Amino acid sequence: MASERNEATPLLQKKKNDRKKIRNSWLFVAAFSAVLGNFIFxxxxxxxxxxxPQLQMDKDPSMHMDVHQMSWFGSVFAIGAIVGGLSAMVMNDKIGRKHSIMISVIPSTAGFLMMAAANKVWLLLLGRLLTGIAGGITASSIPVYVSEISHPRVRGALGSGPQIMAVFGSLALYLLGLILPWRWLAVAGEVPVLxxxxxxxxxxxSPRYLITNNKRDEASRALQWLRGPDSNYITELNQIERSVNSQVGIQWSDLRSPFFYKPILISVFMRFLQQMTGITPILVYLQPIFEKTSISLKPEFDAAIVGGVRLCSVVIAAAxxxxxxxxxxxxxxxxxMYLATLTMTISTHQLSCDSRNITAEVPSAADAYGAMAGHAVSSGTIIPLISIMFIVFGYAMGWGPITWLLMSEILPMTARGVASGLCVVVSWATAFALTQIFMHAVEAYGLYAPFLFFCVICxxxxxxxxKCVPETKGRTLEEIENYFRTGRTFTIAES
Structure with missing residues (x-):
């Protein structure tokens, strides 16, 4: 049997009865409590x-938006997310992951209330900015918190929880948009916050955060609560403590070490490429995109269908x-995503409708909204709906949830708080640029141009x-850290 062992064999063997010892429902309650922040996000x-679309038909003309205001309404959320991500870089290590998530309630509550009561477009923009700040904080804090409380056997499933709940939140918005006025949509956003x-x-x-701050007794109680009193939580606690004690604070000179710069660069580039697929502008402008392509169904129903497809795909990915x-x-x-964006590019390039910005041809944005929906329907216009469904399906199968999960798995403990915040900043700076440019690109070149760009990114x-992404399936966080430290193995030593 000894000959069957090799360099990739973990030195800490897992016992066959480990699986039954981690069946503690409190772990899933804690994870659910945290990922509600992603539902709000x-x-x-x-x-x-x-x-x-509802604003363009509002009786108050001061609430109507032109294409520039639409672009800012869609993209200012990303600016807030950048601010939130920068804040989380400090808060994650100073006050802990849980309390960082709780603090996000303040800008989230204020933002939704401001949008619900808005009588000017700038109030809507300010409300979007505040909810974006809350989103940046939760996007940086929740994956780390969930990863650090999870057992390795279920970290993959729980790690996909943030993405699943974000999809649930988007689907809830699409469905409520079928029946609620836009002000009540803002009011409804307060419910999951509370x-x-x-x-x-x-x-x-997080037990890891507690041990880092010399609170071993509290960490022991937390891990016992998360794993169950009959589990072998003391062994896991000792392993976490050894990992924490073996690390020192990160210095600028440390970034020359592959142990630090490789996982940080992988995480940053994954979040950058994740956004460059165009998923944010596609989801933010979903109904206007369908109006441009003259889909047979009403755009709000198309959006709800896409939201349902997205939910099914992230559930499959979690499994x-x-x-x-x-x-x-x-x-x-x-x-x-490559096949779907290529199909969307070809389909929209061949559409007979004019690719020029319709708002330039009509006296108001409200008229533009009606004009976009008024093109003749052809049998070929079902293709954009199917293409968007597969874009969202493909994204939610992998590049959506796995980038969040890998970020929390591969980042070194000492750099996790700062590096995760950096990832969020890079991600949302990219999202802001794409969301801001998207409508202008459609106006100047047609809908096919941005989708051709997304196709190349895929x-x-x-x-x-x-070339760059390691496989972390079934590995403990300590084994993953040791892989980047040695560059050749996932194994760890007992001492």
């Missing part, structure tokens, strides 16, 4: 999709995360996955 991010705050009051801090492996899903995801994603 998903709801707030796609808010313009359902609201812009539920999250209430639940998190009873949840423990496959710890079976198929991270890299296999990233390959599949990028290839599906090819780059496949190459990046092959």
């Amino acid at each position: 998903g709801y707030a991010m796609v808010f313009p999709s359902a609201v812009i 539920i999250m705050l209430l639940l998190l009051c009873f949840m423990p801090n 496959l995360m710890d079976k198929a492996g991270r890299k296999a899903l990233l390959y599949t995801s990028a290839f599906i 090819v780059l994603n496949i190459i990046f996955t092959a």
